[in-house]
Amino acid sequence: MTIRAYDVRFRYGPRPVLQGVSLGIEGQGLTALCGPNGAGKSTLLHLMAGRLQPQAGRVELDGLPIAGLRPPERARRIAVVPQAMGQTFDLTVEDLVTLGRLHRLRVVDRLLLKPLSAEDEAAVGQALQALDVENLRGRRLSQISGGEQARAMIATALAQGADHLLLDEPTAHLDPAFRREILEILSMLAEHGRTVLIVLHDLMLAGLYADRVALLADGRLAAAGDAKDVLTSETLSDVFRTPLRVERHPGSGRPLVLPG
């Protein structure tokens, strides 16, 4: 249950994005990947999920090169929630979440126009339930709110049954209430044994929910470790080039990042 990037470098054309980053995520817990715009957060996520290949360095899943995994095998172990849903046609929530089982379909299920196997059906049902979108099952994606769409996308990733859950800014377009709700769900999943990596813009959310934080700046890893060690006013102000202060959340004692 480890994804580890070793000294990965990546450039889009002449523009270097990552200049030698090593980062591992393992075991249960929620890791937030934070940093200023253009720091390379999403790129690092897509490298660690195997979608992009580093120009130097390597990424390994449990010690094996991630690029060598066959697509269904990879999908069985890593699920990714994209920033936004690429929607051409108007699927229902259930159609979408069912796609999480695609990598497990057997040849007979494919050739016969039959409903899902009992196991797949159960996984889809559990995912719908976990994200509280079961009552939206038959609704089309264009008919539900942004927060509900985000939950449906996470349910899809959950239905994949992967240990690793990687999310690219799933809360970017959401209201504060929805953001907190999504993070609550994710930290609960992390507590139940999943390895969660989430690209987050919102430092306050990172402080409140992340077990570990990795800070990227200018394509390099500025700091990584336990949230309370990384989220200090000194480090943050330095990385984000703006004064930020960190206090203790009165209830949970977690770091609370505030404008300085």
Place this chain on the structure above:
Amino acid sequence: MTTRFTGMRPRGILLLGLLVLEMLAAVLVGPTGIAPGAVLSALGHPSATSVVAAIVWQVRLPRIVGAAFVGAALGLSGAILQALLRNPLADPYLIGTSAGAGLGATVAEIAVPQLSLMPLGAFVGAALAVLAASSASRMRGAGSVTIVLVGYALSVVLGAVTSLLLAFDHTALLSVYFWFLGGLGGVTWSQIATLGVVLAIGLSLGVYYRRELDALAMGESQAYYLGVDVQRTRVLLLLLAGLTTAVAVAASGLIGFVGLVAPHVARRLFGAAHDRSLLASAAGGAGFLVLADTVARSLPFGEVPVGIITALIGGPFFIWLILHTDRRRSS
């Protein structure tokens, strides 16, 4: 499991039933005005030697079955391409198929006019164009937009070469022009057999990859993360859609609008997931083309190329469908 299929099976069976009824009704229609009873009794005796049996089995039926198969091929191909290219305006001809077929037919007609090799030439031309377009999709970093643009550019170039050839051969111009308009009058049982085999393979593979189509319609990145072998699946489905179209075009010429409209209607009736909409699109294409061809051959002033009818019926219907859909979405 019950929610998923409630109402879908009955609707699917209804659609197939309607198609069969429509084909049956179409057999009764024709310029020779045979009594319905005689037609139906001839249907039961394929080997009878009467004139009625000959008309039913050698003229009307091949044409109707041919229309159904060609329509199904276009509906299937259109549905696959709209998902693959993430473009609701995609039709089976988008990836250079029609221009390739046109050039192939033109070359065949100019080179050996006495052999009427236009169908074969059309197939070869369309297949080569599909191969070219799909090899573009194998290039590194090529997305669905790349394929659309390459297909478009390919169509323009092939179309220009066709025009160039026809500018110097006015005899071929006329026959190629009418072939372009499309028609099902010349479909033979052997062409139908070929079409049937290709269609069976196409439908099976389409069903096999129906969920990949859903995933690819969401974008290559998402399909990748869901476990789809994006490159391989995309090339395979492009070839499938292209070659199915090529066989249809060889049998019937260029019949427009069926492959564009059928997937839209299918998604409206059965939902967007290809689980339901893919086969419905094929069935809908079949139904639409059988209807259009029956109209084309029953007009009082003589037969009209069926491509004109599909456009004349399909165009306004498509506009209505789009406006209606958008109103529902925004409300």
